[in-house]
Amino acid sequence: MNARSPIESKADGFTLTDQDFEAIAQFAYKHFGLAMSSSKKPLVSARLARRLRKQNVLNFKDYLARLNGPNSDKERSNLLSLLTTNVTQFFREPHHFETMRKDVLPDLIKKARKGGRVRIWSAGCSNGQEPYTLAMIIQDMCPEVNRLDFKILGTDIDPVVVQTATAAKYPADEIAQIPAEYRKYLPKLDADGRLPESIRSMVTLGVLNLIEPFPFKGKFDAIFCRNVAIYFDTATQQKVWQAFQRSLVPGGYLFIGHSERMSGPAAQHMKTAGITTYIHTPSGGDAR
Template structure:
């Protein structure tokens, strides 16, 4: 079936191929999201609830609503619906092992430490980083900060609160749980991150394809399972921008299904599974 056809998907709302093309263009231009035509049924199912919430009958009406300047909040609802906030404490444990054994021994000699969790979702990643750092490095003698950013303001509110169901915290090592996690007396089913962890993290809203209002440099950047939503051109541009923000020798941690490629590749060496280290001097091009 051609994308130019006017066939609509069966269902509650009219969703033509022209509607899908318009939505895909918006998603790419504003958020860098790549929506292949095969994702049309998935997009329908993800966005149908937004049409119900806004009292709309067709996706054409929804696109007209998204075009309004005053609907910035709805555009964020769009990107939140199209992406998946799946995360957990100490997800992809090999990254935290590399942080502990390869990077932290170097950081021990530094007075200033900066780590960026890009696409932090509901906060489990930056809190896992904070626990790993504080376990090895006393904070009093150094300027140590974690920047945690995400495009979704609703998910950032959850991250800032730092409260999670107790069963989600079972992947936190027992030693860390006893040291930094606190019960919430009014909500016994929840566990709260301790004040030492929260003090280490600054949460901020950020669209990764827009300007970044900070200079760096960072000792490490975690951007895991975010670039999978971008097309190849946007991914490669993102890797190059991360390289500019990393210090020489800094680490870049990416998702298990992502690979570093493009112009940034010669500037990195492999440092583990989906882990890369910025070279002091860019090396020869590597096979992708």
């Protein structure tokens, strides 16, 4: 019986050494904030081996050189897509959208109808289902919303999924996930199968890395960042929570993933308001 070397992981004819894995892990942490333990080594080996074969790269060292070489932006995006999983759907974790509908949006709609500015951010929007879900709910509650200063921003670090979100085309099985009361907007699909302009026009999409300084001048009334921080270590999570807290208006809401928890300095200014839901309280809260 042949024993596999403890410092190597083989997949598809390629060998990922501990040194190679550590170099890839450090690269992913530096550029994307991704924290990868050694338990991820077999997964990384399997996923990257397929990429190396497709690109006719001979080994992981050459692949790392390509990641650090000129014109590497596209390959870095491919690496990010390989190291993360984009699992999303319309109305995912519906309790958050129910909180928005009942507790958050009525006041925001009143604010907008009085001429106020309202901004909601879907951070880590993946293929776009989250910001478009918000747009459907808001339009249902406020049919004249497109005449108001009420906008949704959707961002993701991965330009590939941002392109998908911008296209706003979804297969029938994903559309079927939308509750019947909101599907009334979807018979108006464009001829090319895109979501209606009335929904798309509410959403602005772009590429943004959450571990870098946010470029926004204005603040947000609500931020969704769900199942993104699970890829970060504790220190990076706490920096991101602080950045979100500073980006919220007083009384603004933050929605995070079901397995994520608020911690660090930001917790002093965020009050628990439901399941993985927090309110910005500048004078101090009781987040836990």
